[in-house]
Amino acid sequence: xxxxxVDEAETAAEAKKGEATADVTKTDEERNEERAAAEVTAENxxxxxxxxxxxxxxxxxxxxxxxxxxxxxxxxxxVSLTGGWIGTVAAARETLVxxxxxxxxxxxxxxxxxxxxxxxxxxxxxxxxxxxxxxITGVVVLARPAFGAPGKPQAAWIKSVAWAGxxxxxxxxxxxxxxxxxxxxxxxxxx
Numbered sequence: 001x002x003x004x005x006v007d008e009a010e011t012a013a014e015a016k017k018g019e020a021t022a023d024v025t026k027t028d029e030e031r032n033e034e035r036a037a038a039e040v041t042a043e044n045x046x047x048x049x050x051x052x053x054x055x056x057x058x059x060x061x062x063x064x065x066x067x068x069x070x071x072x073x074x075x076x077x078x079v080s081l082t083g084g085w086i087g088t089v090a091a092a093r094e095t096l097v098x099x100x101x102x103x104x105x106x107x108x109x110x111x112x113x114x115x116x117x118x119x120x121x122x123x124x125x126x127x128x129x130x131x132x133x134x135x136i137t138g139v140v141v142l143a144r145p146a147f148g149a150p151g152k153p154q155a156a157w158i159k160s161v162a163w164a165g166x167x168x169x170x171x172x173x174x175x176x177x178x179x180x181x182x183x184x185x186x187x188x189x190x191x
Contacts, residue, residue, distance in 0.1 A: 063155055069141040070161035076134035077168020080127045081175070087126030091119040109190040117187050124179035131172030138166035 098114035106114075141162040145154045178184035 073138035073165025080131035080172030094119040128176030135169030
């Protein structure tokens with residue numbers, strides 16, 4: 001019982017040989033059909049793997065524009081407080097215009113106002129414009145999710161940087177108004 005007879009072994013060998021012969025006797029057409037079916041299956045698996053990536057791309061904006069707007073808002077706020085190149089050039093121009101318009105015989109009060117006061121106010125004006133730009137940009141970035149993709153929350157860092165831009169804009173605007181109105185660091189009295 002435990003051993004195979006020679007006849008059984010020969011029968012098993014012939015069965016295996018028959019299976020191998022069946023594989024060999026497959027036509028080229030049958031092999032091509034099997035390859036095509038395998039390729040279709042592989043393509044379907046690749047498509048299924050790619051669909052989630054495409055779905056996330058179509059899900060909504062990435063927030064890059066909002067992040068850039070928040071950074072621009074904060075940068076404009078810093079420029080409004082520290083002064084920028086355009087404000088410096090405008091102040092230097094006002095100083096030159098003031099020197100040209102005042103005669104040497106003008107009173108000291110008039111000379112100080114024309115040469116230094118107007119330049120000071122020009123610097124305050126440009127600082128206020130940068131502060132206003134920072135304030136508006138920050139508010140637009142903070143309000144954008146309400147008008148864009150309301151279901152997608154805004155990244156925390158974008159909110160933080162936008163709020164920093166708004167805060168710097170408010171502070172810069174307040175300082176600009178105080179400087180322009182001579183409530184802060186007014187011109188010295190000449191009398």
